[in-house]
Amino acid sequence: MDAGHRYYDAFPPKSTNVAVETRENGRKIAVVTKDVAAGEVIYKENPVVAVLDSDLQGLGKHCAHCFRSIQESISIQLPENSNPVQSTFCSKACLVANQSQSHNLLFTTESPLPAEIQGTPNTEASIEARRTAQEKFVTYVKKEGRAGPLLVARFIARQVALETAKMVEGGKKATEKNDFTDSETGDYLLADHIERLRYLELKPNPEELPLLVDILQTALPGLEQFVTDERHATLLGKMAYNAYGVSFGGGRDDKPEPTARSEDVEKTRTPYGTQRQIGSAFYTLSSYLTHSCEPSARPSFSTGTTELHLIANRELKKGDELTVAWVDVSKHDDESVIEGRRRRRIELARGWRLACGCSRCDEESKDLTPKEHKEQAAEEKDGSKVEESMSRFEAGGDPDNVE
Ligand SMILES: [Zn+2]
Numbered sequence: 001m002d003a004g005h006r007y008y009d010a011f012p013p014k015s016t017n018v019a020v021e022t023r024e025n026g027r028k029i030a031v032v033t034k035d036v037a038a039g040e041v042i043y044k045e046n047p048v049v050a051v052l053d054s055d056l057q058g059l060g061k062h063c064a065h066c067f068r069s070i071q072e073s074i075s076i077q078l079p080e081n082s083n084p085v086q087s088t089f090c091s092k093a094c095l096v097a098n099q100s101q102s103h104n105l106l107f108t109t110e111s112p113l114p115a116e117i118q119g120t121p122n123t124e125a126s127i128e129a130r131r132t133a134q135e136k137f138v139t140y141v142k143k144e145g146r147a148g149p150l151l152v153a154r155f156i157a158r159q160v161a162l163e164t165a166k167m168v169e170g171g172k173k174a175t176e177k178n179d180f181t182d183s184e185t186g187d188y189l190l191a192d193h194i195e196r197l198r199y200l201e202l203k204p205n206p207e208e209l210p211l212l213v214d215i216l217q218t219a220l221p222g223l224e225q226f227v228t229d230e231r232h233a234t235l236l237g238k239m240a241y242n243a244y245g246v247s248f249g250g251g252r253d254d255k256p257e258p259t260a261r262s263e264d265v266e267k268t269r270t271p272y273g274t275q276r277q278i279g280s281a282f283y284t285l286s287s288y289l290t291h292s293c294e295p296s297a298r299p300s301f302s303t304g305t306t307e308l309h310l311i312a313n314r315e316l317k318k319g320d321e322l323t324v325a326w327v328d329v330s331k332h333d334d335e336s337v338i339e340g341r342r343r344r345r346i347e348l349a350r351g352w353r354l355a356c357g358c359s360r361c362d363e364e365s366k367d368l369t370p371k372e373h374k375e376q377a378a379e380e381k382d383g384s385k386v387e388e389s390m391s392r393f394e395a396g397g398d399p400d401n402v403e
């Protein structure tokens, strides 16, 4: 049996009640491994990385690690010179987790290696170079106002933290409960997840990679080798395709209106709309949930943190596909059925280059004349090339046939 089959044997863990299956067209889907009642929580998952929306960073209203709402009186702040991103935390636990997973490497002058390993001693010049690189990157991130660059930077740092933690015997594990990064039994690593996930083909802003490289190499010379042009673009595309929007209680109304062209506005998977979220989060298992306008399940953040609870929308039988709504699929009062269908499908095309093939989309198109049908399809394609999102499998490098 090849490595790929072993991967999908071990992942997702049995405790999640989910298995990943391959459809005839090669696409992966998630199915439930037992009967589930409507309203039941199927699994709980913590993110690999999460980033607050740029207008909320630095306000101190939400924990930069778990997004929990916090009061000033109990918030934990870092010294200003080791916190250019102005992160605030709800608890010591979140502070420590965030520091060890990515903050220390990206935004402080502390060693990114576990305390047990002696790195090269810092000089005044190396500290200065690190600070300068970090400030430049943070200025860029603020100017861009997008989650992508920070998600990618934190993801790379997280991977470094997971790997370096293993260099120390009995070292503190860099995994968190239910984030399914590295398996307890050694069957998969974070890298195995990421190489299998679908991504959007994106053209990164050319300013971005040199800034990221500078942060990495000033923190630990050699780290910059992890991010080539191609890998950077792929990672950004993976975050863009798979990240979820986190919102509490239906979402917020005070997010500033995006200034980018509507085709270029960053989108996350959320049935409430990206405009109502407080931040973006990337999960391993939940990345496998496909979109449907009639979803069998929904993501819920009912604990008031980034912990995603997947809840069944209806009674599900063992083997049923798990789908969620990546966009707002509710019928709005001010639109007809056809207009609602059009709104959803344009959003899916823009955000994921996806032409939805769900039964609701089919059913609702019955009243369209052939001419209207053509016009709508053309409109969906406008500004986005539908079906150009891909996975490694389709890109030609099947990771499962490497052996
Ligand atoms: Zn927290």
Ligand SMILES: [Zn+2]
Pocket (backbone or CB within 6 Å): 292, 293, 294, 356, 357, 358, 359, 360, 361
């Ligand atoms: Zn649909």
